[in-house]
Amino acid sequence: MLKITNLRKSYRGGGCALDGLSLDIGAGMFGLLGPNGAGKSTLMRILASLQLPDSGDISFDNINILDNPLALRRRLGYLPQSFGAYPYIGCRALLFHMARLKGLPENRATASQIDRLINLTNLEAHVSRPVTTFSGGMRQRFGIAQALLGDPSLLILDEPTAGLDPEERLRLYNLLSMLSSDRVVLLSTHIVDDVEQLCRQVAIMIAGRIVTQGPTETLVAELDGQIWQGSEPNAENGECRLLSAAFFRGSKQHRYHSAANPGATCASVQPSLQDRYFLELRRNGLASSC
Numbered sequence: 001m002l003k004i005t006n007l008r009k010s011y012r013g014g015g016c017a018l019d020g021l022s023l024d025i026g027a028g029m030f031g032l033l034g035p036n037g038a039g040k041s042t043l044m045r046i047l048a049s050l051q052l053p054d055s056g057d058i059s060f061d062n063i064n065i066l067d068n069p070l071a072l073r074r075r076l077g078y079l080p081q082s083f084g085a086y087p088y089i090g091c092r093a094l095l096f097h098m099a100r101l102k103g104l105p106e107n108r109a110t111a112s113q114i115d116r117l118i119n120l121t122n123l124e125a126h127v128s129r130p131v132t133t134f135s136g137g138m139r140q141r142f143g144i145a146q147a148l149l150g151d152p153s154l155l156i157l158d159e160p161t162a163g164l165d166p167e168e169r170l171r172l173y174n175l176l177s178m179l180s181s182d183r184v185v186l187l188s189t190h191i192v193d194d195v196e197q198l199c200r201q202v203a204i205m206i207a208g209r210i211v212t213q214g215p216t217e218t219l220v221a222e223l224d225g226q227i228w229q230g231s232e233p234n235a236e237n238g239e240c241r242l243l244s245a246a247f248f249r250g251s252k253q254h255r256y257h258s259a260a261n262p263g264a265t266c267a268s269v270q271p272s273l274q275d276r277y278f279l280e281l282r283r284n285g286l287a288s289s290c
C-alpha cells in the first residue's frame with residue numbers, strides 16, 4: 001500500500017538524513033525503529049507531505065504522494081513528535097476546528113464522528129478543558145483523536161508513547177492495536193518495547209538507511225541459540241559482541257551475541273527484539289545505549 005523508493009534528503013549545513021531509503025509497507029501496524037538522529041522524523045514529515053525530499057518516490061495506494069500531496073492529505077492522519085494547542089479552546093471545540101482545517105463538512109456526521117473519537121480516546125470527562133492543561137497521556141490521546149479525524153487509511157505516529165507512564169502507555173497500546181486492523185499504521189520510535197508489543201512488521205533504520213526489515217518474530221527468531229547472558233563481563237572478539245550491560249533487579253546482566261558460549265558464567269537465553277536492535281547498532285558501528 002505504502003511504497004517508498006530510494007528517498008534522499010540532506011539538510012543544508014547538516015548531514016544526510018535519508019540516504020536512499022526504500023520500504024514497502026502493507027496494512028497493519030509497522031514499526032520503524034532507530035536511534036536518535038537516524039532520520040525517522042524526517043521520513044515521517046516527508047510522508048505527511050510537510051517536507052520535500054531531494055529525490056525518490058513515494059506512493060500510497062497508487063497515489064504519487066510527491067506529485068499529489070492534497071490527495072494524500074485527505075487520507076492521512078499524523079501525530080507529530082510534539083504539537084501545539086490553543087490555550088483557551090476546549091478539547092471538543094479544538095477537534096471541531098481541526099476538522100474544519102482538514103476539510104470535513106460542518107454537519108451532524110462530523111459532530112458525531114468527533115463524539116465517537118472523544119469516546120474512543122477516553123476524553124469524555126475533559127471535553128471542555130483546554131488541551132494545554134492536559135497531562136502527557138491525555139495530550140497524546142487527543143493527538144490520536146485529531147489524527148483520526150476523517151477516518152484516514154494511513155496513520156503516521158511519531159514517538160506516540162514518549163513520556164507516558166506505564167498505565168497510559170498500555171491504554172495507548174490497546175487503542176493503537178484496535179486502530180491498526182484495517183489501515184496502515186506507521187509507528188516511528190526508538191522505544192523497542194513499543195514495537196515488540198505492537199508491530200508484526202518492523203524495519204530498523206540507522207543513519208538514513210534501512211539496515212534490516214521483516215516480521216518482528218522472524219528478526220528475533222534468527223538469533224535463536226546466539227544470545228548469551230551472564231553477570232560477569234567476557235572478552236569481546238570477532239565472534240562475540242557485547243549487546244548490552246544493564247541492571248536487572250539490582251544486578252548487572254551482560255548480554256552477548258555469539259555462535260558459541262562466550263564464557264563459563266554465561267547461559268543461553270531467549271533472544272528479544274532489543275537484542276536484534278542492539279546487534280544492528282553494533283554491526284553498523286554504533287555502541288548500544290547501555
Ligand SMILES: Nc1ncnc2c1ncn2[C@@H]1O[C@H](COP(=O)(O)OP(=O)(O)OP(=O)(O)O)[C@@H](O)[C@H]1O
Pocket residue numbers: 011012013014015016017034035036037038039040041042043190
Ligand atoms: N532542520 C534541520 N536542519 C539541519 N539538520 C537537521 C534538521 N532536521 C534534522 N536534521 C538532521 O538530520 C538527521 C536526522 O534527524 P531526524 O530528526 O529526522 O532523526 P530522528 O531519527 O527523528 O531523531 P530523534 O529520534 O532524535 O527525533 C540528524 O542528523 C539531524 O541533526
